[in-house]
Amino acid sequence: MKQQDIGIDLGTSSIIIATQAQGVIFTQPSIGAVDTRTNTVIAVGEQALRMVGRVPSYIDIIRPLKDGIIQDHRMTNELIIRYMSEVCPSRLVKPRVAVCVPAAITGVEADAVVEAVMSAGARSVYLIDEPVAAALGAGVDTATPRGCMVIDIGGGSTDIAVISMGGRVQAASLPVAGNAFDNAIAQWVQERYDLSVGPLTAEALKKQVACCTRSEFEGVMEVRGHSWQTDLPARQLVYTRDLYAPVQELAAQIAAAAHGVLEATPPELAADVAETGVLLTGGGSMLRGLAAYLAGELKVNVSLAPDPINCVARGTAASLTLGKELSAGFKDATPKGWRGTFAGSTQDFI
Ligand SMILES: Nc1ncnc2c1ncn2[C@@H]1O[C@H](COP(=O)(O)OP(=O)(O)OP(=O)(O)O)[C@@H](O)[C@H]1O
Numbered sequence: 454m455k456q457q458d459i460g461i462d463l464g465t466s467s468i469i470i471a472t473q474a475q476g477v478i479f480t481q482p483s484i485g486a487v488d489t490r491t492n493t494v495i496a497v498g499e500q501a502l503r504m505v506g507r508v509p510s511y512i513d514i515i516r517p518l519k520d521g522i523i524q525d526h527r528m529t530n531e532l533i534i535r536y537m538s539e540v541c542p543s544r545l546v547k548p549r550v551a552v553c554v555p556a557a558i559t560g561v562e563a564d565a566v567v568e569a570v571m572s573a574g575a576r577s578v579y580l581i582d583e584p585v586a587a588a589l590g591a592g593v594d595t596a597t598p599r600g601c602m603v604i605d606i607g608g609g610s611t612d613i614a615v616i617s618m619g620g621r622v623q624a625a626s627l628p629v630a631g632n633a634f635d636n637a638i639a640q641w642v643q644e645r646y647d648l649s650v651g652p653l654t655a656e657a658l659k660k661q662v663a664c665c666t667r668s669e670f671e672g673v674m675e676v677r678g679h680s681w682q683t684d685l686p687a688r689q690l691v692y693t694r695d696l697y698a699p700v701q702e703l704a705a706q707i708a709a710a711a712h713g714v715l716e717a718t719p720p721e722l723a724a725d726v727a728e729t730g731v732l733l734t735g736g737g738s739m740l741r742g743l744a745a746y747l748a749g750e751l752k753v754n755v756s757l758a759p760d761p762i763n764c765v766a767r768g769t770a771a772s773l774t775l776g777k778e779l780s781a782g783f784k785d786a787t788p789k790g791w792r793g794t795f796a797g798s799t800q801d802f803i
């Protein structure tokens with residue numbers, strides 16, 4: 454039996470695993486819970502997410518990736534090992550694994566990811582740039598000498614790149630993405646209504662009510678939180694129009710960074726982008742009205758890729774067959790003479 458090769462999108466919000474034949478086969482939030490009394494991981498993924506805001510003081514909820522960088526190596530490795538062993542349970546047939554790592558990852562962090570993937574039973578491991586993976590997953594033929602601009606808006610970072618012949622020609626990354634929108638919404642509701650809301654409520658407001666462009670949509674949601682003035686639970690109706698200011702401020706930062714990338718792009722490639730437009734990928738790009746807002750600011754056509762949240766994982770899986778056609782955006786990171794053994798779940802966290 455041949456183990457299918459897999460692509461892993463190691464994202465700030467979720468870890469998504471795909472194969473080229475089946476597409477996305479696994480998605481879990483990038484989060485874990487540790488019992489600090491025993492230093493053991495007691496839950497990961499959905500199970501840990503359900504604990505957010507509801508745990509006693511001796512349980513730490515850890516989001517190991519933040520703003521596009523790895524903040525907690527041990528939990529990152531724990532998630533990689535646990536999730537991979539769910540997808541590839543066989544210890545005999547080992548898959549080739551491509552991993553899309555955050556843009557701002559350091560060499561040491563990349564080595565730690567490679568080691569975790571090898572420990573989890575990979576035969577070989579490859580690293581791919583997020584914008585290149587995003588473009589591949591969106592169906593762009595990245596190998597041609599034709600410029601294509603991708604803006605991948607995830608949870609922790611927005612990665613902007615003009616790609617040609619399988620590599621990025623011009624790029625920028627900024628820590629303004631889905632989480633920053635959630636924080637801005639929570640802060641705004643706090644200031645405007647004296648209501649402190651949790652991160653999951655702020656995210657629900659973003660997905661269900663917020664919109665970047667005026668008059669495109671009008672929604673409302675009742676939110677519950679905590680009033681600082683009365684020190685009691687309280688509820689409040691929040692309308693789309695209430696949220697224009699905080700979301701537009703962040704959308705403007707993304708537009709400015711994209712503008713900078715376009716300005717620095719060589720004229721031939723910039724002309725290609727003007728003709729073909731800009732592609733949005735990543736879960737954060739699904740914010741209502743964002744594509745229209747960016748199109749207005751950049752004066753080019755901006756379109757949302759199909760199934761934007763899974764583009765990176767699908768492109769990462771595809772990179773395993775296209776590897777040779779990709780340039781610096783893809784590299785074989787398999788350690789020479791790897792002698793590690795399958796680690797399984799580490800259970801004991803320290
Ligand atoms: N319908 C939606 N509207 C707005 N935002 C959404 C929607 N669905 C998901 N999101 C946001 O998408 C973000 C997660 O996107 P994604 O899974 O692409 O991030 P990631 O790859 O984990 O992060 P990163 O690439 O920064 O490491 C979250 O902030 C989530 O709130």
Ligand SMILES: [Mg+2]
Binds near residue numbers: 462465583735
């Ligand atoms: Mg991502």
